[in-house]
Amino acid sequence: MDLPAEPSPPVATSPRRPRVAVVLFNLGGPDAPESVRPFLVNLFTDPAILRVPGWVRPWLGRIIAWRRTRPASENYAILGGRSPLLELTQEQAEALESVLNAEGEVEAKAFIAMRYWHPMSDACAAAVKAWGPDEILLLPLYPQFSTTTTGSSMVAWDKAAARIGLSVPTTTLCCFHSDPAFADATARMVRDSYEKARAELDPAVKLRVLFSAHGLPESIVTAGDPYQWQVEQSVERVVERLDIADLDHVVCYQSRVTPQKWIGPSTEDELERAGHDKVAVLVVPIAFTSEHSETLVELDVEYREEAEKLGVPGYFRTPAQNADPGFIAALAGLVRHARCSGRSLCSFGGARQCPKQHRDCPHEKVSAARRAQVTA
Structure with missing residues (x-):
């Protein structure tokens, strides 16, 4: 059975x-x-x-x-x-x-x-x-x-x-x-480019960091858009993590395309000030996370040429994040x-x-x- x-x-x-x-x-x-x-x-x-x-x-x-x-x-x-x-x-x-x-x-x-x-x-x-x-x-x-x-x-x-x-x-x-991991990853990239710039510069030449973001018409911000405030928050968090003593830095805005008043200071104005002060600049695209025309052309070509004309003693740029692992x-x-x-x-x-x-x-x-x- x-x-x-x-x-x-x-x-x-x-x-x-x-x-x-x-x-x-x-x-x-x-x-x-x-x-x-x-x-x-x-x-x-x-x-x-x-x-x-x-x-x-x-x-x-x-x-x-x-x-x-x-x-x-x-x-x-x-x-x-x-x-x-x-x-x-x-x-x-x-x-x-x-x-x-x-x-x-x-x-x-x-x-x-x-x-x-x-x-x-x-x-x-x-x-x-x-x-x-x-x-x-x-x-x-x-x-x-x-x-x-x-x-x-x-x-x-x-x-x-x-x-x-x-x-x-x-x-x-x-x-x-102001995400901590975003700020950490960005600060690491800025620190790397800051150290490279310092290594190329004469020790007597000071280096100023320009955190450059795309601008907006002032009227949009006045109406309640939080963009400018958030850009400033990003810069604060990144600067905290850089932990560079007495870091000379400023937030500025690029890419104005209309005649109305835009938020400032403009990146062009900051380049002019750097030329007057005889300080080199490191430009950081704080609001762009991918390379495109406003970084590869406006920052790398147009503003570099402008900096040379204005007598800025050194022009450097931190790359956008792209697919950076951090x-x-x-x-x-x-x-x-x-x-x-x-x-x-x-x-x-x-x-x-x-x-x-x-x-x-x-x-x-x-x-x-x-x-x-x-x-x-």
Whole structure:
């Protein structure tokens, strides 16, 4: 008589890791000479950039783009006729994806949503939906929040996701201006370039650090945009970690493109002051985390030439973070923290970081919406 076979022991299975789509927000840049004009049209017809009545914006934005096409094309010609930003962002995405997957907590895939040139939010949202994530994490590559950068990308993403019915639990990281790991990684890069500059300079020549960020019209900041405050916070945190005694440094702003008053001091003015003081300068792109035309051309070519004309005794620059391992590790930490925050909108510290006078902090809008629901 055959005995019944004993049942096989259950096979242990590990729980499925959550699939997390990490969407990297960045500016974008033309990928060919013929892309310069339409890229500029996309930029200057954005309501977050050109703050004029809606009926004026389409034609005024195109006029501005037409006027800017020739100088912009000349800049991109120096770079081979195209922006390197997409390839550099892809390297950041691949590096971040690799770190997150190696940790084993999630199955992560990084996607890119450029704001003004391809791949833009519509294409990115479609790719995310096709992958089928359990969660979405929106991660700007702008350390400091501005309505003109991260804010504009958030609006574009929401519209793109709504158009295709992409409805997945989503967390948005608004800023990481004072994140300790970001500050540490940035300070290490600045210290390296500071030491190299000092080694090349005559010991009698002083060295001043210019933390240069993209400027904004003063009216945007006055209206409540927290960008300038956040830039200053970034610089404070980096300087603390540099721990260089009596460090001569200043925050300044570059890339003015309209005749209205912009926040200052300008980087050009600081170069002039350095020439007058006969001090060398180390320029640090504190608000850019990838090389592009405003670092590779404006800083490396135009401002270098200007510094030489002004008699600045030495001109040096710290590179942008790109796929620096310390920076990528900081991004991975931000992803982990944001996922565990329990918030749909969070800063690097979780809750709102901006003082109350910065009314365009995205947390203010969330709070206002909640107050409206309570009083409704």
